[in-house]
Amino acid sequence: QVQLQQSGPGLVRPSQTLSLTCAISGDSVSSKSATWDWIRQSPSRGLEWLGRTYYRSKWSSDYAVSVKSRITINADTSKNQFSLQLDSVTPEDTAVYYCARDPRYSSGWSFDHWGQGILVTVSS
């Protein structure tokens, strides 16, 4: 039974860095088949994929064009978790942030397990 447990602050000041962590149980962040993704949801932007990290023969990350200059997603194998950092946030980054697993059943995407979500508000 795969479970994803998110943690991190619910309030971030403008221009600061948003940092969230997703702890994995029931699978390994070093899985050679899955990817570990971050997705956010807001009333104005809907559901928006942000990026992912994955291990094949080495660690790789892919990012959405909309946040590519500000985002970093890393894995911590010692804690079996992965993290999201989003720099220079503005109120437009206010959203519920989810982590999710893509088991890579096919060449397309599928997110079969999701974290519980954390509402992050960007405000002074």
Place this chain on the structure above:
Amino acid sequence: QTVVTQEPSLTVSPGGTVTLTCASSTGAVTSDSYPNWFQQKPGQAPTALIYSTSNKHSWTPARFSGSLLGGKAALTVSGVQPEDEAEYYCLLYYGGAQGGVFGGGTKLTVL
């Protein structure tokens, strides 16, 4: 900017059948878009229902099915239950730098 369009809202009676659709601004949706469907209830994370057009997860109730219909991805719920009242989102895969795009969601009311 690719847009994925869903019906904003649909209403169905308990026991009835309803079909939700998912269209792409780039043209007809095909199996190469690997359509996914998710259900989201208020205050909860999305739950995966369908992947790669018509494949169900182990937890997906049998009354949910996915298909391609008239150039769109479709989610059909047969024998609707009151607990099926929720928001439903589709996800289409475009590959390359665009990756995947979610639809705006359909609010399904069971009345």
